[in-house]
Amino acid sequence: MSPIRARLVPAAVLGLTTVLGLTACSTGQSSGTADSQAAPVTGKVSLTYLQKQGDQEYFVGEAAGARAKAAELGIDLKVVNLGSDANKTVSEVQSAIAQKSNGLIVVVPDPAVGPQVVQTARDAKVALLTSDDQICTTGPAPASCGKSDLVPRIGFSGEQMGGEVGKRAAEEFKKAGWNPVDTRIISAWKQDVTVCGDRVKAARAAFDSAVSGVQTVDVATDNTPTGAQDKVAATVTANPGVKHWVVWGCNDENVQGAVTALENGGVSPDDIDGVGLGAYLACKDWKSGKPSGMKAALFINGKDVGALAVQTMYDRLKNGKDFPAEAFAPTKMVDAATWQAAGVGCS
Numbered sequence: 001m002s003p004i005r006a007r008l009v010p011a012a013v014l015g016l017t018t019v020l021g022l023t024a025c026s027t028g029q030s031s032g033t034a035d036s037q038a039a040p041v042t043g044k045v046s047l048t049y050l051q052k053q054g055d056q057e058y059f060v061g062e063a064a065g066a067r068a069k070a071a072e073l074g075i076d077l078k079v080v081n082l083g084s085d086a087n088k089t090v091s092e093v094q095s096a097i098a099q100k101s102n103g104l105i106v107v108v109p110d111p112a113v114g115p116q117v118v119q120t121a122r123d124a125k126v127a128l129l130t131s132d133d134q135i136c137t138t139g140p141a142p143a144s145c146g147k148s149d150l151v152p153r154i155g156f157s158g159e160q161m162g163g164e165v166g167k168r169a170a171e172e173f174k175k176a177g178w179n180p181v182d183t184r185i186i187s188a189w190k191q192d193v194t195v196c197g198d199r200v201k202a203a204r205a206a207f208d209s210a211v212s213g214v215q216t217v218d219v220a221t222d223n224t225p226t227g228a229q230d231k232v233a234a235t236v237t238a239n240p241g242v243k244h245w246v247v248w249g250c251n252d253e254n255v256q257g258a259v260t261a262l263e264n265g266g267v268s269p270d271d272i273d274g275v276g277l278g279a280y281l282a283c284k285d286w287k288s289g290k291p292s293g294m295k296a297a298l299f300i301n302g303k304d305v306g307a308l309a310v311q312t313m314y315d316r317l318k319n320g321k322d323f324p325a326e327a328f329a330p331t332k333m334v335d336a337a338t339w340q341a342a343g344v345g346c347s
Helices: 058-073 088-097 112-122 156-176 194-210 225-238 251-263 282-288 300-317
Strands: 015-019 022-026 046-052 074-084 104-105 127-131 151-157 184-190 215-220 242-249 272-278 294-300 324-329 332-333
Touching: 046 058, 046 088, 046 300, 058 074, 058 300, 058 332, 074 088, 088 104, 088 112, 104 300, 112 127, 127 300, 151 300, 156 194, 156 242, 156 272, 156 294, 156 332, 184 194, 184 225, 184 251, 194 242, 225 251, 242 251, 242 300, 251 272, 251 294, 282 294
Parallel strands: 046 074, 046 104, 104 127, 127 151, 151 324, 184 215, 184 242, 242 272, 272 294
Antiparallel strands: 015 022, 022 324, 294 332
C-alpha cells in the first residue's frame, strides 16, 4: 500500500456522497483540468488502471476492487503494474491511448512525470484521474502546484490518516507511562512524496496535542520495509541512550521496517510504540501471535479506492459528471484484538 497529493483538504470536508456502499468524502469542488476535452462515451467504456508497485498488497487489493466494480458496470478494464519505473508510466499511458482506452486512472511511481502524463492525455482527449498520489499539470512537484492545477484524485485524506495515527500513538505512549526524556519518535517516509509528508506532519500535530516533550527523528526512506529497516538501524546506533521508541510513517512498510530494525537492535517490543498505516503488514505480526512493537495500524482498504476510482471515471464518461477535486474512502484503526473483525485481509 499503500499501500500512496500536494495538499489535502482539511478534515472538515465540504461534501459527503455515498458511493459503492461506502462513504466517500469530497472537497465539493470539481476539476476539469486534465480531461476538459474528453468526450462522453456512448458505447462500452474502456479504462486502464496504471499502478505503481502493483505487487504490493495494498495495490493488489486496489486492483481487485477496480476489477469488481468494472465487472459490475460492464467496463472493459486493464490493470498495468508500473513497478517503480517512472519512464514506464509514460510509455504505458501512450500504449493505453493507442489501445483506445476512454479513461486513464494512474498511481504514479514518481510525481515528476505528471506534466507529461497530463499533456499526453490532453492531446488524445482522454479522461485522466489519479488515485492515491497527486500529480500536477504544470510542474514535477505537487507541493508547489496551484490548487487548480492538481489532477483530480481518489484516495484517502492524508491529514485525517496522519491525525488518527498520531492520536493512537499518543494513547499508547500514555498507557505505557513512558518518560519523554528517554523516548524518541521515528517518523519515516519517502520525502519527495507529498502525500507522505501530509501524513507524518498530521501525525506529529496530533501527537503533540496530547503529549509534549518527545523529540522526533525524521528518517528519509524509499517507502519499503527493507529501506526503512536499513535507515532506522543507523538511527538506533546513533541514539544509544534512548529507551523507548514511538514509530510512525507514510505506510505499513515504513513502520514494519522500523520496528524490525529496533527489535533487531535489541529493543524489546514493550519499548516500541509502532502505529502502522495500512494494516496489511501489521496484521502479519499480529497473526503470528508473537510479541510485536506494532501496537496498532490504520486500516486503509485498497479495494474501496479502486472501486471508487472506477465508479468516478464511469460517472464522468457515461453521465458527464464532473470529477471531484478529491474523494476519500473511509479508514479504521485496528490492533491485534480487532483486525480480523474489521475485515483486514492478511495473506
